[in-house]
Amino acid sequence: MNSSEWGQFLTTRGFQMHDMLGCGVIDRYPLSVQLVGKPALISSIIVKIHLAQSLKKNYRKEIKNLMKHKGAVSYVGRTLQMVVRTSHMQYPYEFSQTVIALVNYLTTNNIQESLQCPICGQFDPDGLAYYNGVYQKVHLSCIESLLDKREADVAQNEKNGNLLTGLIGALLGGLVGILPSVITVMAANHIYAILFVLIPLCIYYGYRLFRGKMNNVAIVLTIVLSVVFLFLMEYLVLVLTIHQDYGMWLFADCFKVFFDPEFFGEMIKTMGMSALFLVIGIVYSWSQISQNNKKTSTSVQFTRSTIKPIQDAGYTPFKNENA
Numbered sequence: 001m002n003s004s005e006w007g008q009f010l011t012t013r014g015f016q017m018h019d020m021l022g023c024g025v026i027d028r029y030p031l032s033v034q035l036v037g038k039p040a041l042i043s044s045i046i047v048k049i050h051l052a053q054s055l056k057k058n059y060r061k062e063i064k065n066l067m068k069h070k071g072a073v074s075y076v077g078r079t080l081q082m083v084v085r086t087s088h089m090q091y092p093y094e095f096s097q098t099v100i101a102l103v104n105y106l107t108t109n110n111i112q113e114s115l116q117c118p119i120c121g122q123f124d125p126d127g128l129a130y131y132n133g134v135y136q137k138v139h140l141s142c143i144e145s146l147l148d149k150r151e152a153d154v155a156q157n158e159k160n161g162n163l164l165t166g167l168i169g170a171l172l173g174g175l176v177g178i179l180p181s182v183i184t185v186m187a188a189n190h191i192y193a194i195l196f197v198l199i200p201l202c203i204y205y206g207y208r209l210f211r212g213k214m215n216n217v218a219i220v221l222t223i224v225l226s227v228v229f230l231f232l233m234e235y236l237v238l239v240l241t242i243h244q245d246y247g248m249w250l251f252a253d254c255f256k257v258f259f260d261p262e263f264f265g266e267m268i269k270t271m272g273m274s275a276l277f278l279v280i281g282i283v284y285s286w287s288q289i290s291q292n293n294k295k296t297s298t299s300v301q302f303t304r305s306t307i308k309p310i311q312d313a314g315y316t317p318f319k320n321e322n323a
């Protein structure tokens with residue numbers, strides 16, 4: 001079974017396919033199925049259910065047993081995720097059996113699908129949408145207005161986003177980001193490497209706060225400025241230490257010492273952990289920045305394409321078949 005046959009397989013069972021993601025409703029449970037691995041067919045089945053915290057462990061064990069050791073079960077909050085591994089030959093049969101077993105289990109144990117709108121937190125959802133990685137019940141008005149707002153934000157940023165104001169924000173952010181490190185060095189005479197995480201984050205949030213345009217420039221700027229501010233911080237610490245010890249502000253002399261190869265090399269060597277935390281901060285900022293305008297638009301369009309009123313969800317006839 002290749003991926004197009006796989007799509008066909010789900011489509012004929014009432015799933016709506018979005019590339020490799022299938023969204024469907026079995027009984028009353030909205031399920032999303034995604035093909036995550038080849039050549040072995042590994043698919044993840046995701047369903048959001050209402051489950052008491054204390055019972056999660058038991059259910060997890062029992063659901064895992066249902067799958068006859070052909071996969072894994074995990075929870076993220078109230079989202080139940082099953083990863084099913086099957087061979088190519090056995091795919092339709094084993095997959096159907098797993099889904100049927102799961103739905104039977106949920107029904108028999110009276111485990112409800114999530115009936116809480118993930119956006120407003122209220123009940124009585126009237127629609128379905130693939131939102132936050134889960135095909136789930138939502139209020140149509142909530143999801144529509146959320147997506148409208150995201151689209152408006154993107155349009156606003158495209159129109160008014162400004163590199164220059166963003167740069168100013170990033171520079172101010174960088175200063176704020178190194179402040180805790182400088183203060184702790186001066187007060188406690190110790191560098192807490194973990195504080196270096198703040199540098200890229202503050203640069204990024206500064207850029208965004210000052211309405212910098214959200215595109216790839218934001219990423220490059222954050223990385224470059226993170227390194228610049230790291231050195232600026234080390235330089236300031238040097239100046240302040242000398243001021244503490246000798247009572248003099250030797251900005252220019254310190255600058256010369258700072259770029260002395262021996263001093264510089266020694267500093268780089270001792271940076272180890274700090275650099276690591278700086279990188280962690282950059283990676284986190286990166287994941288935020290990569291939500292740039294283009295990607296946000298694409299994801300808004302994608303979510304929109306999955307929205308439908310509950311009564312139109314149809315029925316996915318897994319239960320009555322012998323696969």
Ligand SMILES: [Zn+2]
Pocket residue numbers: 117118119120121122138139142
């Ligand atoms: Zn709602």
